[in-house]
Amino acid sequence: MSEIRVELPCKYCGEVFSIFVREAAERRGKIMCPVCGRMHEYKLADISKIAAGTH
């Protein structure tokens, strides 16, 4: 369950990157875009919802 990856679109540069749900939870939804380096704050509920939708 925790090894599920979710794909998140960057709000700034538009790149889509993937992250483990577990990793997102550890960072409390604060995820840095690997492309432009800007910080995003996602709600963990939203990340779980995306993860659930991929299966």
Ligand SMILES: [Zn+2]
């Ligand atoms: Zn970006």
